[in-house]
Amino acid sequence: MTTTAHAGAVHRDRRLAAVDEFAYRLRHNVLDMGQEQGQGYVGQALGAADILATVYAEHLRFRADDPDWAGRDRFLLSTGHYAIGLYAALAEAGIVPRDELLTYGSDDSRLPMSGMSTYTPGMEISGGSLGHGLPIAVGMALGLRHQDSQARxxxxxxxxxxxxxxxxxxxxxxHHHQLGNLIAMVDINALQADGPTAGVLSTEPVHDKWTACGWRTYRVDGNDTGALLGAFDEAAAGAAVRGAPAVVLCDTRVGKGVPLLETREKAHFMRIDEHEWQICRDQLTAGYDLEDAR
Incomplete structure (x- = not known):
């Protein structure tokens, strides 16, 4: 291996290690918050942890001490019920104090169970009925371009x-407005409130549909941080003030990292018994240690 290639491989290994560690801590934060309520959208947050870690650890431009910095990239959580996962990421990014996570879902907390921009630093939009996030993102990307902003x-x-x-x-x-400053990601965990996604309303072939809409489209294993890093690197490399938008389709597993929850039925909104939380933490740590040893 040439010196340049070796240096590149070392750099990539370091980036992957940073993403993996971020995702591991994020998942621990999710379990800590979930235990405060004993239930919640824990499975989705665990499944999407690698996506959030890749974006926050390696791609999103922000200032932890100034969440409203005008030059920041905007991260919009269209799925407001995934807020527990985003709070965990915001804590690891230094935007929300980690000890504040234990107020999750309680009265007067800045961390309600569904994301609200008026409460939480780093939460750009309020979540609720699905289907609002991407329309807002389009307007925001167009507005940033009119302001000559380089933010994505x-x-x-x-x-x-x-x-x-x-x-x-x-x-x-x-696509019509050529919003090259817009990068979307889709958590494809094949589950929604009313049952398996394929049974409620099949969206396949989803890659072809995004491509037909004029997007640069990538589909990867959403729990493979190497694949995620490569896809987001390509999406970001092609970002521009004017050009084709990009989307990363991420196939994930609900409850990823905690075998006890990966196989749980009725996983959309999980109820977890008090004695199970430590089992979840132990399984998460054991899995991370095993992967790290490899």
Whole structure:
């Protein structure tokens, strides 16, 4: 291996290690918050942890001490019920104090169970009915371009959200306006409130549909941080004030990292017994240690 190639490999290994560690800590934060309520959208947050870690550890431009910095990249959580996962990421990014996570879902907390921009630093939009995030992202990306800003907009969606017509209208609008400063990601965990996504409303072939809408499209294993890093690197490399928007389709597993929860039925909104939380932490740590040893 040449010196340049070796240096590149070492750099990539360091980036991957940083993402993996971020995701591991993020998942621990999710378990800590979940225990405060004994239930919640824990499975989705665990499944999406690697996506959030890749974006926050390696791609998102922000200032932890100034969440409203005008030059920041905007991260929009279209799926408001995934807020527990985003709070965990914001804590690891230094935007929200880690000890504040234990107020999750309680009265007067800045961390409500569904994301609200008026409460939480780093939460750009309020979550609720699905299908709103991408339309807002399109408007925001267009507005930033009119302001001659180099900031990018990152929008997180779920596969269930692809049932919404507003999502596809926004996708076509992003291409029409050539919003090259917009990067979307879709958590494809094949599950939504009413059951398996394929049974509620099949969205396949989803890669072809985004491509047909004019997006630069990548589909990867959303729990493979190496694949995620490569896809987001390509998406970011092609970002521009004017050009084709990009989307990273991420196939994930609900409860990833905690075998006890990966196989749990009725996993959309999980109820977890008090004695199970430490089992979850132990399984998460054991899995991380095993991967690290390899």
């Amino acid at each position: 907009v990152f929008n997180f969606l779920s596969d269930g959200e692809l049932d919404e017509g507003s999502t596809w209208e926004a996708a076509m609008s992003a």
